[in-house]
Amino acid sequence: MTISPVYILAIESSCDDTAAAVLQNDVVLSNVVANQLIHNEYGGVVPELASRVHQQNIVPVIEASLRKANITKEQLSAIAFTQGPGLMGSLLVGSSFAKSLSMALAIPLIAVNHMHAHILAHFIDEEGFDKPTFPFLALTISGGHTQIVVVHDFFDLQIIGETTDDAVGEAFDKSAKILGLPYPGGPLIDKYAQLGNPKAFVFTKPKVPGLDFSFSGLKTAILYFIQKNVLENPNFIEENRNDICASIQHTIIEILMDKLKMAVKETGINQIAIGGGVSANSGIRSTLKAAEKRYGWRTFIPKFEYTTDNAAMIGIVGYQKYLHEKFENTSVISKARIQF
Structure with a gap:
């Protein structure tokens, strides 16, 4: 029996990096991050600026992740996004996009704890790790x-x-x-x-x-x-x-x-x-x-690219939750503070 691969589109927007990744099961096909250099001149992240730049970056970043993974959005099995913890304005950009896309494609929506993702990043199938x-x-x-x-x-x-x-x-x-x-x-x-x-x-x-x-x-x-x-x-x-x-x-x-x-x-x-x-x-x-x-x-x-904020780590939690059918509906809310 042939088992169809699971394709997870993951979105990370907890702070000032807009990131999207596509995973085929536990293998990363693409991992795209858009940094916000504007905060350097302020000596720290400015939440209002961060959320505005996320709005500008999220579509091109997701398009780039799908293109690099060489798949279409119609092949996706589920959408995973960062629910928290993080900056509320930034989180809302990612969650709103994830909800809309899951509804449009009629595929499951998966909420991920950012810190949970840092831990499970070790379960990404990566040669040499x-x-x-x-x-x-x-x-x-x-x-x-x-x-x-x-x-x-x-x-x-x-x-x-x-x-x-x-x-x-x-x-x-x-x-x-x-x-x-x-x-x-x-x-x-x-x-x-x-x-x-x-x-x-x-x-x-x-x-x-x-x-x-x-x-x-x-x-x-x-x-x-x-x-x-x-x-x-x-x-x-x-x-x-x-x-x-x-x-x-x-x-x-x-x-x-x-x-x-x-x-x-x-x-x-x-x-x-x-x-x-x-x-x-x-x-x-x-x-x-x-x-x-x-x-x-x-x-x-972990591999260096999975240490800083990235969407591949959101995707590996998304994959495990997909296997266990831990899905959300569109009423799920973002949380600036959240425990495991």
């Missing part, structure tokens, strides 16, 4: 989230640790801003850190009980440290940029690793998968790979 087996621990690290999640199966996820204030991505970006680096600053800290001494400066790690995180105190400590030293030497940042960045990155990675080690000890699970935009950080990636030999873990790091 292994898939974790259940159960595993997921460390989701992004501009808006920092979580440790026990993943029992595709739809049974339990958050066992999360940030009590700022997310790790915000800690990177705000630290970069303190150093006078342009937005987005996280990748620049990573770039300079590779040239510096990670133990040149010591920043106190916050003492947070259990598996939860906190980064607001670290941000404040970095601010006071820079202000004090610049007062004594106006050229302090320029003369020590690489070492400052390396020390900041080293501290943040230690905070993440301390909690991960604790989570492994408490759960007995030694499979670790990372996801989210900050998982693109080279220091975090190399530290996690080194942990395989050091602690006997199995670690899973």
